[in-house]
Structures are given as structure tokens and as C-alpha cells.
Amino acid sequence: MRIRALVIRIIRQFLRDKRTLAMMLVAPLLILTMLHLVFNGENYIPKIGLVDVPDPVMEKMDIDDAKITEYESVKAAEEDTLNQAIDGYVVFEGPMLDKIVLEGSDPSVNGAVMKWFQQATKKLLPSQGQLEINVDYIHGSDDMGxxxxxxxxxxxxxxxxxxxxxxxxxxxxxxxxxxxxxxxxxxxxxxxxxxxxxxxxxxxxxxxxxxxxxxxxxxxxxxxxxxxxxxxxxxxxxxxxxxxxxxxxxxxxxxxxxxxxxxxxxxxxxxxxxxxxxxxxxxxxxxxxxxxxxxxxxxxxxxxxxxxxxxxxxxxxxxxxxxxxxxxxxxxxxxxxxxxxxx
Structure with a gap:
């Protein structure tokens, strides 16, 4: 009987404290819903700048799955990269790839840009003899974790x-x-x-x-x-x-x-x-x-x-x-x- 009385007292205490009861029942559902929405979000779409891309090269590149902005000068592309309007830019010198410049402060974004670049240039790189492309970082480096x-x-x-x-x-x-x-x-x-x-x-x-x-x-x-x-x-x-x-x-x-x-x-x-x-x-x-x-x-x-x-x-x-x-x-x-x- 004494245990029963103690149990009843605790139950009544919770029922009187509506906020505690709500936190026990609603808060876990709220946090789980938030985690679901956050971690099941869309894949990141990289924002890429292309500088002086020849038309024949552009036709060979697969530029889907990215937000592409074309630039006539490296200076303009660099300015937008510094302002984080784009995640990085690719520089061409004639028909040849020259280098990739990444904003660099987010390793996950860097990875998304490089993944897109590899897919976009599958048809292009063989014609250039599998040249190794230079990757520069405005911030951070490839060692950044x-x-x-x-x-x-x-x-x-x-x-x-x-x-x-x-x-x-x-x-x-x-x-x-x-x-x-x-x-x-x-x-x-x-x-x-x-x-x-x-x-x-x-x-x-x-x-x-x-x-x-x-x-x-x-x-x-x-x-x-x-x-x-x-x-x-x-x-x-x-x-x-x-x-x-x-x-x-x-x-x-x-x-x-x-x-x-x-x-x-x-x-x-x-x-x-x-x-x-x-x-x-x-x-x-x-x-x-x-x-x-x-x-x-x-x-x-x-x-x-x-x-x-x-x-x-x-x-x-x-x-x-x-x-x-x-x-x-x-x-x-x-x-x-x-x-x-x-x-």
C-alpha cells in the first residue's frame, strides 16, 4: 500500500507539471523530426565558375548537377569566390585545363566540387593525355580536416x-x-x-x-x-x-x-x-x-x-x-x- 501511495503521488506530480510532461513526450519527437529533416536533406549542389571556356570544350563537358557561372576574367571569378557566391572556379588556357581554384573553407564542399569536376571532364581529360590538374585553395588546404x-x-x-x-x-x-x-x-x-x-x-x-x-x-x-x-x-x-x-x-x-x-x-x-x-x-x-x-x-x-x-x-x-x-x-x-x- 505504501508503494502504491508513492506511485500515485509521483503520477499526480507529473500530471500537475504540464511542462515536464510535455517535455518528456514531445521533446524527443521534436528532436528526432529535426534530425530527420536535417540529415535527409538534399545533396549539396556545387556552385562552379568557368573562366574562358572554349565552346568545343564546353560541348564536351557534362555541366549538369552544378550551378554554373561563366566568367571572362580570373579576377571576377576570384572576387565571387572570396564573397562565397561560388565554391570555386576552373581556369582554361586555350583548349587546355589550367587549374582549379577552390574557396576551400569547407572540406565537404571541396569534395563536392572535385567530384563534379571529375564527372564533368571524363570525356575531356583523355584528349589531354590525363594531365594532372593543379588545385589551389584560397582558404585552407588539402590537409584541412x-x-x-x-x-x-x-x-x-x-x-x-x-x-x-x-x-x-x-x-x-x-x-x-x-x-x-x-x-x-x-x-x-x-x-x-x-x-x-x-x-x-x-x-x-x-x-x-x-x-x-x-x-x-x-x-x-x-x-x-x-x-x-x-x-x-x-x-x-x-x-x-x-x-x-x-x-x-x-x-x-x-x-x-x-x-x-x-x-x-x-x-x-x-x-x-x-x-x-x-x-x-x-x-x-x-x-x-x-x-x-x-x-x-x-x-x-x-x-x-x-x-x-x-x-x-x-x-x-x-x-x-x-x-x-x-x-x-x-x-x-x-x-x-x-x-x-x-x-
Whole structure:
């Protein structure tokens, strides 16, 4: 009878906590559906530039299964490659193939381009005596591995995840322990409380960002073409975004378990739509999730620095987006404090 009473109490507890029940039943289905849509997407269609292709050569090439753009000069093709409008270009010198130039920052895209090239030139290469074609890389090299490409995403993800979780739970404890209630009863304004918590947690956020970035680059040997200072700045800005989001969502949780329940909704989609999977292979009605998440902009900025070796001019737009997310979450934090007590 005592076991029966305990079982009934647990069942009633779950039935009263509708959010926990929904997370147990709906969240796994949501994540599985997301994985299905992401990994069963379309094959990547490479974007190829052809420079000075003679008409007889073009007739022999099989240019299907690719988005082809013809160029009259190498300079124009190189500019579009740098802007990632195309994945690479093929240069001809008269009737002969001269070289292939790849953008190079994504090994999977490089592989797709080379696979297309081999198929497209099956009829062409025998007439040229199976010449070995030179392959140049604007970014990266043929030694670049998947870890070098995925590394910036993973670096940003772990910084975001742990800061989000720790800050949310810490702020939740401040509220449940009564500390926040006392602060709200003090002369402090709501915006002063929010700024104070953000700066206080921010010191440890800065330490974590420095540690993660340093370990990944200097210990694990992650590819690093640009300035470490910019990597640190991006990671710190992303961590501040996670910090403000974590404290915001903690206002809608009653315990640590409910705070963890936000992970399938907030963290998992960002992981898949931050550039870990090429968004060009995902349906348009689903790929829009990427640009509405902070990790999307952080991952792109980190790749620009770490893989492509760019500077501030390439990342300032993404940095502004991260700053905008942080400012938005801070404003919402101030408004959420009214939920606890009007000051």
C-alpha cells in the first residue's frame, strides 16, 4: 500500500507539471523530426565558375548537377569566390585545363566540387593525355580536416551551452533563495540589478571564454589563420548573449529541472542550424531557423577568423547581431523582473 501511495503521488506530480510532461513526450519527437529533416536533406549542389571556356570544350563537358557561372576574367571569378557566391572556379588556357581554384573553407564542399569536376571532364581529360590538374585553395588546404571546419561551431556551442545553463541555474537560485526578492525591495532599480548580475557573471564568462578558446587552438591544434584576439572577442560576446538569455529564461522556471527543460528548445536547434550542417541542403521552410539564433552569427564570425583569416571588416556585422541579441535579452530581463515584484 505504501508503494502504491508513492506511485500515485509521483503520477499526480507529473500530471500537475504540464511542462515536464510535455517535455518528456514531445521533446524527443521534436528532436528526432529535426534530425530527420536535417540529415535527409538534399545533396549539396556545387556552385562552379568557368573562366574562358572554349565552346568545343564546353560541348564536351557534362555541366549538369552544378550551378554554373561563366566568367571572362580570373579576377571576377576570384572576387565571387572570396564573397562565397561560388565554391570555386576552373581556369582554361586555350583548349587546355589550367587549374582549379577552390574557396576551400569547407572540406565537404571541396569534395563536392572535385567530384563534379571529375564527372564533368571524363570525356575531356583523355584528349589531354590525363594531365594532372593543379588545385589551389584560397582558404585552407588539402590537409584541412573536418575538425578544423567544425571546430569554430563547436567552440561557440560549448561556450554558449555552459554559460546559458550555469547562469540560468545561478539566477534561478538567487530567486528561489529570496536574494532577488530582497534586492527588488531595495532602492536598486530593475535595470541596475540586471546590469549588476550581467557584469558579475561576465567576469567568469570572460575567464571561461579565454580558457575554451586557448585550449582549442593552442592545445588541440585547431586551425587558426587569423587573430586570436578576435576569436576571444567573438567568444566573449557569444557568452554574454548566452548569459543574458539564461537569466531571462530562468524567470520562467521554478526549479533547476525546469531550467534544463529549455535545452531541447533553445540549445539543440542552434546546434544544427549554426552551420554545422550546410544550410543549402536543408529545405527553405526549415533553414530560416539559423539566422534567428545567436550561435549562427558567432559560428560564421569564428570561421571568418579561424579558417579564412579575415579581420574586423568581415565580422563586424555578426558582432553587431550578437550585441543586438544581448541588448534585447537584457531589456526583456528588466521587463521579466516585474513578474516577481513591482518596484
Amino acid at each position: 573536418q575538425f578544423d571546419y567544425f571546430g569554430p561551431v563547436l567552440l561557440g556551442f560549448f561556450a554558449f551551452f555552459f554559460v546559458f545553463l550555469i547562469s540560468g541555474i545561478s539566477f534561478l537560485r538567487e530567486r528561489t533563495s529570496g536574494t532577488l526578492e530582497k534586492l527588488l525591495s531595495s532602492p536598486l532599480r530593475k535595470w541596475e540589478i540586471v546590469i549588476g548580475y550581467v557584469l558579475g557573471f561576465g567576469l567568469f564568462t570572460m575567464l571561461q571564454a579565454t580558457l575554451i578558446a586557448s585550449y582549442a587552438i593552442y592545445v588541440l591544434g585547431m586551425l587558426m589563420e587569423g587573430s586570436f584576439f578576435y576569436v576571444l572577442l567573438i567568444t566573449l560576446m557569444l557568452s554574454m548573449t548566452a548569459l543574458t538569455l539564461g537569466t531571462l529564461l530562468s524567470a520562467f522556471a521554478n526549479n533547476e529541472f525546469q531550467m534544463i527543460q529549455f535545452i531541447p528548445i533553445i540549445i539543440v536547434p542552434q546546434f544544427f542550424f549554426s552551420g554545422l550542417i550546410n544550410l543549402d541542403t536543408i529545405s527553405d521552410w526549415l533553414s530560416w531557423l539559423g539566422p534567428v539564433t545567436p550561435l549562427y552569427y558567432a559560428a560564421e564570425a569564428l570561421r571568418d577568423i579561424m579558417v579564412r583569416g579575415y579581420g574586423w571588416e568581415a565580422i563586424y556585422g555578426n558582432m553587431l547581431m550578437l550585441a543586438g541579441f544581448s541588448a534585447l535579452f537584457m531589456v526583456l530581463n528588466i521587463l521579466a523582473l516585474r513578474k516577481h515584484r513591482a518596484v
